[in-house]
Amino acid sequence: MPDPTQPQVVWHEQAVSRAAREKLNGHRGVVVWFTGLSGSGKSTVAGAVDAKLHALGAHTYVLDGDNIRHGLSATPQMLAERHGEEFGKRFGLGFGAEDRTENIRRIGSVAQLLCDAGLLTLTAFVSPYRADRDAVRAALGEGDFVEVFVDTPLEVCERRDPKGLYKKARAGEIKGFTGIDDPYEAPLSPELTLAGGDADPGVLADRVIEHLRSTGKLGD
Numbered sequence: 001m002p003d004p005t006q007p008q009v010v011w012h013e014q015a016v017s018r019a020a021r022e023k024l025n026g027h028r029g030v031v032v033w034f035t036g037l038s039g040s041g042k043s044t045v046a047g048a049v050d051a052k053l054h055a056l057g058a059h060t061y062v063l064d065g066d067n068i069r070h071g072l073s074a075t076p077q078m079l080a081e082r083h084g085e086e087f088g089k090r091f092g093l094g095f096g097a098e099d100r101t102e103n104i105r106r107i108g109s110v111a112q113l114l115c116d117a118g119l120l121t122l123t124a125f126v127s128p129y130r131a132d133r134d135a136v137r138a139a140l141g142e143g144d145f146v147e148v149f150v151d152t153p154l155e156v157c158e159r160r161d162p163k164g165l166y167k168k169a170r171a172g173e174i175k176g177f178t179g180i181d182d183p184y185e186a187p188l189s190p191e192l193t194l195a196g197g198d199a200d201p202g203v204l205a206d207r208v209i210e211h212l213r214s215t216g217k218l219g220d
């Protein structure tokens, strides 16, 4: 007998199947998961793939770290300003290991729904922990998770430093910054590795699109 104090929820099957949505879209639903250091080029390359595929008529969407951390995974400070201190502490996410894990779990879950909706879903998160990325992969169906490692050397990311965060991390003004005083666990067998310090973002985007095409994700 189920514990009557625990909430009981069941999964609701959609009236329109994923296969029907994919047929209408003319391509598969898939999650293309970009991972790499801050400044490695995840957002830039994901954006270039998005624009190129959109121009080809594909149904795409990008989930980007900076945007998600304004809403779904807002920081404790942001939520405190909107809903009070207690709410911020309870539901806000920072950059400690547990909070990053919860961030990736939430995003993985959203990406899974978008994939089910038949979208070519692109995500751009540092996602520094292998176990967190692997958990998203495991939750998705076979072939639905395409891991793209944006492998840009730390020195290059630090030189780019578009938000001035590396400078702050080096000065001790930010603690637990990935690559400086927090770990980044590189993927062991990603579907694709991009040398993000060496090539033009458009060229890197073409490599991603070629991979999707050659693995049948883009349809006929």
Ligand SMILES: Nc1ncnc2c1ncn2[C@@H]1O[C@H](COP(=O)(O)OS(=O)(=O)O)[C@@H](OP(=O)(O)O)[C@H]1O
Residues within 6 Å of the ligand: 037, 038, 039, 043, 065, 066, 069, 095, 099, 100, 101, 103, 104, 124, 125, 126, 127, 128, 163, 165, 174, 175, 176, 177, 178, 182
């Ligand atoms: N401590 C620390 N470590 C790493 N990054 C930090 C940190 N604090 C703030 N930022 C900024 O937040 C962006 C990373 O957010 P993510 O949601 O992608 O991070 S994570 O996947 O939960 O690790 C990251 O954005 P990107 O530069 O786009 O990767 C940073 O701008």
Ligand SMILES: Nc1ncnc2c1ncn2[C@@H]1O[C@H](COP(=O)(O)OP(=O)(O)O)[C@@H](O)[C@H]1O
Residues within 6 Å of the ligand: 036, 037, 038, 039, 040, 041, 042, 043, 044, 045, 124, 160, 162, 196, 197, 198, 199, 200, 201, 204
């Ligand atoms: N392949 C590339 N070559 C040169 N500069 C790049 C490349 N990819 C990104 N950049 C630049 O590096 C900076 C960080 O890129 P961004 O996409 O925001 O990285 P991330 O999303 O990984 O933090 C931006 O100023 C961007 O214009």
